[in-house]
Amino acid sequence: MAAGRAGGAGAAMPRAAALLWLLLPALAALEPLSVGLAIGAASALTGFLSYPSFYCSYVECCPGEGQRLNASALRAQLAARLFGQHVARDVALRAAAGAARRRSPRKALVLSLHGWGGTGKNLLSQIVAEQLHPAGLRSRFVHLFVATLHFPHRHLVRLYQEQLQKWIQGNVSACPHSVFIFDEMDKLHPGLIDAIKPFLDYYEQVNGVSYNKAVFIFLSNAGANLINQVALDFWRSGRQREEIQLKDLESVLSVGVFNNKNSGLWHSSLIEKNLIDYFVPFLPLEHKHVKMCIRAEMLSRGHPVDEKVVEEVIEEMTFFPKEEKIYSDKGCKTVQAKLNFHWDAVMRDAKAES
Template sequence: MEPRKRHVFLLWMLVCAGSTQAIEPISTSIAVGMAAALTGFLASYQNIFYYFHECCRPEWISFNSSGLKVDLEQKLFGQHIASRIVLKALTGFMNNAQPKKPLVLSLHGSTGTGKNFVSQIIAENIYKEGMDSSFVHVFTSELHFPHASKIDTYKSQLQQWIKGNVTNCGRSMFIFDEMDKMHPGLIDSIKPYLEYYDKVDGVCYRKAIFIFLSNAGGESITQIALDFWRAGQDRQTIDLKDLEVPLSLSVFNNKQSGLWHTSLIDKNLVDYFVPFLPLEHKHIVQCALAEMEAKGMVKNHEVADQLARDLVYFPKAERVFSVKGCKTIESKLDYYT
């Protein structure tokens, strides 16, 4: 145990266990000495209780720009556009002491391309507790908002949840998963919190982060990636400008999406539409090797390659992109090893 942690832990034990019976055998002079030492120690650690309990302070919330860069480079495969956007967006926002509005990212792509994983990476490089932080809030459409008939109730609840949590900590993060399954119109209820306002009902939302995850737009992203592949162009040459407009239009006009005709897009409140490209065979191999390492296994390229080859790819004749991306790699790895 680190010296500082050991001292704080001993002090905590002393404070918590400080009954009369526990110190009765100690002589008066020793007790007085301990009291003096304890007073001095407490003066040095005025914020001792923050050391043990997560709170909205720099000890628990601190942006690690270099850590985010390394994680995106070494753990996210086949997503050069998404990596670049996320790193620049987060770095600029977190280093701005007075942002004009909350950061709003909308992550789009087919299943297993890394959208949830990137959300996790972001959380781990801002919050000491990562996704387990009490300041990271995840909403899943089918779990939290299942019934279309209750949309008005959901709107009110969602506003209250966000307001309450941002009141508690301005540096809160909200992740909305399965946006393609959310009832159209529901997400518009949080529009005032994403605007360029100093405060809304006395609460400042400017330092909060909102992340939307959706499969909507995945088809348009895949088609563009396929066009590049068929033209013999390198995947790395695909740029955001090739995807941003068709992606935003596809999402805005998708009646099955929670972002259908949303004012968040109409009013340009989404800062970045982040496209996730479909994954090829080589990326699946990288995912399998990374999973082996995460499980403490020796990396086996032959096993990773065989696992990747056995997956389903599309288009059927060309077998270019994995249907499920890296989503089933963890469970399948047990079968191959």
């Protein structure tokens, strides 16, 4: 891993100075009066080019103090794109909006998202990142780490810890509002994540850098069985899914992942020191939620919703428990692939009829 790049409107000043330097040979050939006028014009031009609002319209800049997360836009995006996750949606909105309102937060915002694959953990982290940095995962200020890709070898844990600390320090120095997403936390080697504890703690600064405006998001399958059991217990007792609240799951999750050697947070100091602000549960998805995913995918491809295709796709998906078949065992994860197959068949039939 390399250290982070410097960013922000301040980088425009060296570029503007370089432009003026390139103009000097041409200016030297002019008459004295013309030289004075040309230098004035060049200075004005470089000053204009280095003005933050102009520069940042072409090059991504770190958000300034006056730029805040738009809670209404975040709420709308979560409602439109994240299905069946009322607990996760409400927690993410409250946490992100609350952190954005504070001019001087006491610590970085830390969210730990838990649930089976395909339930929306990656999507939620993507939506939050997009609201903080419009380029989302493509932003130079949003950093994604995948455990099996970036930290594959157990015997290199100490090296990974050093690299991770340098990477975070470099990038937060460049942009205090940096976002760090750690995927596959359940595959992360025990103890590795503790390296970032100083950046999550209640310190005003660490080595001259404040990390209190940064956002850290952990994604994990650990604790999914605990979440699924709570959801199933509610269903079997005749209670509505929407009655499930964060308090029904958060303490169970924190204890469960702390004692789970395959959680990435096994006996972690981040839990011991209460540095994770929210353990966010993602509930297993029901038939109606998977159908929402299928319809949304159709619309995203520019196709009208075909309910016949929706039913054909849902028929191919598997659900649990074996007797009740309430919840999708893969969430919405295979929707794209299955829709590809069925949509190709629809298009072939349409061409044959024409």
